Structures are given as C-alpha cells and as structure tokens.
Amino acid sequence: GINAEYGKQWYQRRVRGHPGTYTSVLFRYVVFKPFEDEVLIGRVRRSSPEGVWVTLGFFEDVFLPKEYLQSPCKFDKEENCWVWEYQDGIETHNMYMDEKEEIRFRVVKVEYNDVAKPKRSTSEPSGSTEHDSTLPMKIIGTISEPGLGLLSWWREDNVG
Numbered sequence: 001g002i003n004a005e006y007g008k009q010w011y012q013r014r015v016r017g018h019p020g021t022y023t024s025v026l027f028r029y030v031v032f033k034p035f036e037d038e039v040l041i042g043r044v045r046r047s048s049p050e051g052v053w054v055t056l057g058f059f060e061d062v063f064l065p066k067e068y069l070q071s072p073c074k075f076d077k078e079e080n081c082w083v084w085e086y087q088d089g090i091e092t093h094n095m096y097m098d099e100k101e102e103i104r105f106r107v108v109k110v111e112y113n114d115v116a117k118p119k120r121s122t123s124e125p126s127g128s129t130e131h132d133s134t135l136p137m138k139i140i141g142t143i144s145e146p147g148l149g150l151l152s153w154w155r156e157d158n159v160g
Helices: none
Strands: 004-011 025-032 039-048 051-055 062-065 073-076 081-087 092-096 102-112 137-142
Touching: 039 081, 051 102
Parallel strands: 062 137
Antiparallel strands: 004 025, 039 051, 039 102, 051 062, 073 081, 081 092, 102 137
16 A cells, blocks of 8 residues: 555634735645555656656656666667566567556655755756656656566466
8 A cells, every 4th residue: 555644734824914815724635655665556657768757646756767677678769668578488578668558666765855955957958857856755666576567567368
C-alpha cells in the first residue's frame, strides 16, 4: 500500500485593523510518502537516454535511471523508448517500454529538496523541471529485479 495521511484542517487568519478580507476554510489534504523498498505501480510517462519517467496519476516525479532498468537494455532512438533484450536461452526477444504502459517498480530512494531556496543550474536548459533540483520530492526506482517492469511482461498469457 501507499503511505498516505488524510485529514481535515481548519485555517483561519484575522488581522485586526487590516483592511483585508479573510475567510475561514476547511480543506482536506493527503500526504504521500513512499517507503524505500516499497513496490508501486505506475505508467510510463516518457523515456530519454538517461532513463524512464513514470507517473502515478497524482505524482509525476518518479525516475528510473538507465542503471536500474532490466539488463541487457538499450535505448531505441527511433521509437524513443527503452528496450529490454530478454534472452530465453533460445532467442532474444525485444520487450519495448512504451508510453502509457503499466509498470511495476521498487522504490530505491526518495529525494527531498528545500523548495524555499530554489537552486538554479547553469548547465541545464531552462524549462527542464525533471532534472531541476527545485522539485520538492523525486522518487528513484528500479525494475532490475524479477517480477518488476511492465505488467504485460509478466502476465501468464504471455508465457509459452
């Protein structure tokens, strides 16, 4: 399961003598914090020569570096996706990691950044949010273990 907190919070602010309008609100919040070694399922969002970006639907900053993909694996520039070259002992099967496919991965680590003090890198192009250290949280995952990777790879109807 996913470690999440859920609750309601009242927020109220009044400043005497200040000519502003303030409203009391009741809001709900969810806190998402995955554990290291937790296995999650998401969808492939996009691929790059550096690795695969995964979305959980409500969280976009999941990265699977190329070192943590199934081995042997190669990046197909024409298809713009990673390909696991699965060898069954007789022949090699190319297993493509296409966008929007469901993928099971294990959390290797969770990186947190202080967004109150944004850091800008001069070596990265502007508009690159995925490599930007100003992301509040980024999950690093792996699929280099049995049973991990695209769900379609492990379905029983694909065997034989």
